[in-house]
Amino acid sequence: MSHDEIFQKIQEVLDDALGVDEDEVTPDASLTADLGAESIDFLDIVFRIEKTFDFKISQGELFPENLTENPDWVTDGNLTDAGLTMLKERMTHVDFTAIENGNRNVSKIGDLITVNSLVNFVEIKLGG
Amino acid sequence: MRWLWIDCITEHEANKRLVAIKNVSLAEDYLHDHMVHGKTIMPFSLMIEGMAQTAGILVGTTSRFKEKVILAKISKASLSCDVTAGDTIRYDAAIENIDAAGASTSGTIDRRVAGGEAWERIGRVELLFSHIDKNMAGTEFPEHNFVFSDNFKMILETAGLADLAD
Known part of the structure; x- marks a missing residue:
């Protein structure tokens, strides 16, 4: 297709x-x-x-689901480096550039x- | 007690399909508050609820009513003509897709007019259900299944389907 x-x-x-x-x-x-x-x-x-x-x-x-349940991935409402690495590995269909260089707030991940x-x-x- | 909008289950194919009927009666007060051009009309919103209860029971049977099945979205709903006192409504619901997070269903609504014998297709409703314990992580709900209360069990028992629930 x-x-x-x-x-x-x-x-x-x-x-x-x-x-x-x-x-x-x-x-x-x-x-x-x-x-x-x-x-x-x-x-x-x-x-x-x-x-x-x-x-x-x-x-x-x-x-992405249940990110906030893991403190290694999200701390104080923001995506950690480890969280970002995990997402980039698991979700190769998503472009994470915007969150990589800017606002790491977990609520913004959906917008990507x-x-x-x-x-x-x-x-x-x-x-x- | 939750207000039931179906009277009885008439057909059941395990994990696939459930059919229920509702007899529309002037004995029910809501009809007197819903008149159009002097005629009592069954509100479409309550027919969507009837379909949601039919499809919700069907989804509930797939987990033996262990999951809390909540109507999450009315994806599509259409109705071509009115239903009034004396008519019978038939809700025919089928599971389109189901997984741990929830289920989608499609359904048809048929009408049999008072004194008539034939069923006439008058509507279609597509619904999305959520298994809330799987989708609201961190939110605490009561352990018992408050969605499927005793009156739902009564409907299952009346239809000879009590063995579908634990």
């Missing part, structure tokens, strides 16, 4: 899950900051991607998940 085909299917997934218009779903659009996704929408998106592309997604594989992150994720899953 080509990059464009995956992108188009992700547009449809987000259209259904978030009720947004397809023209709002640009590659750099953040799911939370730009498209208004809330935490429960992530579960909806996971289910819809599984159905659309016919593979299973483990909990925490697509979106973009439409492109989902397309990258699907490409990795299908390719792997």
